[in-house]
């Protein structure tokens with residue numbers, strides 16, 4: 136459990152931030168209900184996604200899986216399907232596994248201590264702190280990028296907030312300043328404050344209720360903080376994608392069951408920076424399956440999709456397939472000759488499958 140300060144030790148800005156929060160807090164469905172499961176789901180969903188964008192997913196999720204038991208009983212496919220559009224699918228899989236542990240090891244009650252919380256699949260220090268403080272009002276800190284940024288500015292900290300030293304220093308400060316009576320509200324006030332005023336670029340310092348306590352504001356360094364030194368460079372992968380049809384059926388590929396976007400469906404694609412190289416690679420790929428490919432040379436959609444360490448630059452083309460076997464063969468017969476990770480599917484059935492990230496956006500181009 137985190138060490139908390141007493142009211143007498145509390146820096147003045149803490150109460151001012153709480154006062155600001157009391158007036159300006161966002162009205163969110165998982166707030167004020169004291170339900171650790173709802174808070175847990177909301178925290179996992181809101182990592183990498185803005186609250187406004189994730190709210191419809193949250194509402195849909197709670198319709199499908201309103202309790203830990205409902206989620207624990209759901210299949211991985213159902214869970215990943217409900218997550219579709221939020222990206223980083225391992226979070227959904229881990230959430231399901233973590234909840235299954237709660238049901239099997241804790242009688243369906245989300246644990247009330249940090250050690251047990253952090254032992255659950257997919258639960259790190261931040262999520263544990265957020266759930267424990269917001270659901271049970273326990274004095275636990277929840278330090279994420281938002282909090283690191285705010286404290287780096289408030290205390291004019293020049294250490295890299297992505298490095299161990301910077302994180303440790305700031306976590307110690309958050310523990311020191313965490314108010315003993317309202318830890319859950321304090322953590323939520325930091326979330327709201329960081330998304331509305333102390334925002335990543337151009338913080339709104341003149342409207343800030345705690346600017347008189349902010350060292351970066353006093354020193355004129357708000358634009359330089361926080362310091363973030365990225366270690367891994369993202370790789371850019373050019374992809375030529377084919378929306379290729381045999382009559383009314385599209386050819387789809389299921390990604391491998393390990394790695395990026397695992398076990399999800401995508402349109403056939405080839406790593407190539409231009410149309411002609413991509414076309415010839417796709418021809419080879421589909422030729423090995425028994426198809427002849429005619430790809431239109433006009434690009435129908437250009438998309439960029441950013442993962443944590445790689446970026447897809449996608450160029451999409453439409454095309455038609457010709458089956459090299461007998462003309463008389465029906466789709467069902469052709470299907471039996473394809474490898475298990477390929478299928479022919481009419482547009483009307485797309486909604487029942489889980490799409491590999493940006494490939495879902497390409498479905499709107501299909502008839």
Ligand code: SF4
Pocket residue numbers: 285288289332333334338339340341343344345346349350351352357
């Ligand atoms: S004064 Fe500006 S930089 Fe400092 S805490 Fe407020 S919004 Fe953030």
